[in-house]
Amino acid sequence: MTVFLAALALRPDPVARAFTPAARAILAQPDRVTIYALEPDPSVKKPALGFRDALAARRLNRAEGKTAVDALFATVRDVKDGLTMSCFEPHHGLKVERGRRWVKVWICFTCRQTEIEESGGRPITVGSGRAGQATLDRLIPKPPGRRSAPKPAP
Numbered sequence: 001m002t003v004f005l006a007a008l009a010l011r012p013d014p015v016a017r018a019f020t021p022a023a024r025a026i027l028a029q030p031d032r033v034t035i036y037a038l039e040p041d042p043s044v045k046k047p048a049l050g051f052r053d054a055l056a057a058r059r060l061n062r063a064e065g066k067t068a069v070d071a072l073f074a075t076v077r078d079v080k081d082g083l084t085m086s087c088f089e090p091h092h093g094l095k096v097e098r099g100r101r102w103v104k105v106w107i108c109f110t111c112r113q114t115e116i117e118e119s120g121g122r123p124i125t126v127g128s129g130r131a132g133q134a135t136l137d138r139l140i141p142k143p144p145g146r147r148s149a150p151k152p153a154p
Contacts, residue, residue: 013077014076014077014079014126015073015076015077017126018076018114018116018124018126019076019103019116019118020118020121022101022118023103023116023118025098026096026097026098026101026102026103026118027069027072027073027096027103028069029098030065030069030096030097030098031097031098031099032059032065032095032096032097033059033060033064033065033068033069033094033095033096033097034051034057034058034059034060034094034095034097035057035058035060035068035092035093035094035136035139035140035141036051036054036055036056036057036092036093036094036095036140036141037054037055037056037057037091037092037093037140037141037142037143038051038053038054038055038090038091038092038093038106039055039091039143051093051095051104054093055143055144056140056141056142056143056144057141058139058140058141060139064139065096067135067139068094068135068136068139069094069096070132070135071131071132071133071135071136071139072094072105072107072114072132072136073132074131074132074135075107075109075114075128075129075130075131075132075133075136076114076126076128076129077129077131078128078129078130078131078132079112079126079127079128079129080112080127080129086111086113087108087110087111088108088111088113088115088125089108089110089111090106090107090108090115091107091108091109092106092107092109092133092136092140093105093106093107094107100119101118101119101120102118102119103116103117103118103119104116104117104118105117107128107136109130109133112127112128112129112130113125113126113127113128114126114127114128
């Protein structure tokens with residue numbers, strides 16, 4: 001029993017594995033947090049990593065920004081071991097900025113993958129869960145002409 005508990009204590013935090021120390025510093029004290037409603041084109045194998053084609057965007061106030069970052073961390077920590085689907089059709093996007101540095105995040109709750117890009121770095125993909133989905137759904141803007149934000153397939 002002691003060996004098992006020690007092994008759990010040594011298991012690295014998924015947030016520490018997913019985000020560099022510089023990215024965690026940006027996420028801890030952002031100047032700006034913007035959330036995006038995305039609807040990827042299923043005919044495109046891998047969507048372009050940008051928010052130009054976002055259906056809607058909303059700059060969050062400081063409290064909402066902290067809530068969004070906390071939901072992001074909960075989502076990354078909720079990673080489940082095992083196989084994931086590979087659709088990667090993100091419906092949620094975040095851009096967190098501090099000064100001239102930024103962290104961009106695309107979340108696909110369907111296949112449980114999150115893509116992270118830090119200013120000056122290359123994008124990485126990490127497994128994630130659904131722990132923060134309800135919170136991000138509440139914050140995400142409603143695209144024009146729709147009654148609700150886009151939802152991934154169940």
